[in-house]
Amino acid sequence: KAGVTQTPRYLIKTRGQQVTLSCSPISGHRSVSWYQQTPGQGLQFLFEYFSETQRNKGNFPGRFSGRQFSNSRSEMNVSTLELGDSALYLCASSLQGNSNQPQHFGDGTRLSIL
Amino acid sequence: DAKTTQPPSMDCAEGRAANLPCNHSTISGNEYVYWYRQIHSQGPQYIIHGLKNNETNEMASLIITEDRKSSTLILPHATLRDTAVYYCIVRSYLMNRDDKIIFGKGTRLHILP
Numbered sequence: 001k002a003g004v005t006q007t008p009r010y011l012i013k014t015r016g017q018q019v020t021l022s023c024s025p026i027s028g029h030r031s032v033s034w035y036q037q038t039p040g041q042g043l044q045f046l047f048e049y050f051s052e053t054q055r056n057k058g059n060f061p062g063r064f065s066g067r068q069f070s071n072s073r074s075e076m077n078v079s080t081l082e083l084g085d086s087a088l089y090l091c092a093s094s095l096q097g098n099s100n101q102p103q104h105f106g107d108g109t110r111l112s113i114l
Numbered sequence: 115d116a117k118t119t120q121p122p123s124m125d126c127a128e129g130r131a132a133n134l135p136c137n138h139s140t141i142s143g144n145e146y147v148y149w150y151r152q153i154h155s156q157g158p159q160y161i162i163h164g165l166k167n168n169e170t171n172e173m174a175s176l177i178i179t180e181d182r183k184s185s186t187l188i189l190p191h192a193t194l195r196d197t198a199v200y201y202c203i204v205r206s207y208l209m210n211r212d213d214k215i216i217f218g219k220g221t222r223l224h225i226l227p
Binding site for chain 2: 108
């Protein structure tokens with residue numbers, strides 16, 4: 001069974017640009033969550049999608065948004081990029097997002113802002 | 115803030131059991147304990163989880179104290195490939211809009227040859 005796939009693996013952007021990251025969950029998984037990981041702040045929860053609806057949201061500005069498609073694939077978008085957005089962005093999927101179901105992570109997209 | 119406390123780093127000799135502690139003294143009755151690990155340049159890998167009973171799978175064992183205020187992850191025969199950062203988190207099984215998974219700083223485990 002294929003794991004969580006994130007594309008691209010690496011991305012370089014400049015300040016002010018926008019970026020879209022993609023996540024394909026494990027087949028059959030309907031919940032997709034996104035996290036940001038930086039050396040200073042560690043792993044921080046961005047948002048969770050289930051059945052094409054955002055079900056949960058972390059404390060990030062509105063520049064960070066996401067969506068989920070009918071096939072459970074998800075994208076996240078960051079607009080007006082800032083230097084501080086440089087990070088590893090991780091996607092995790094689980095069957096239905098219930099707390100007794102483990103999340104499985106992809107290897108992330110490393111975003112660098114110049 | 116993270117609901118768990120872990121030592122920042124630990125060493126373990128190759129072939130020995132690695133015992134990683136986690137304190138979650140404010141855990142509530144509806145919260146599971148989860149363990150993940152992260153090897154450099156990869157995403158976190160799920161290891162094991164439990165509610166109140168001890169659990170074992172092919173990777174590790176999870177021992178949860180009777181009062182559920184702490185737990186220990188046991189890697190029975192550590193290898194060099196077990197060198198990673200290990201995260202202990204708690205998560206409510208009552209799904210609500212405030213169910214955010216909060217990772218702490220984890221324990222950096224060094225397996226010594």
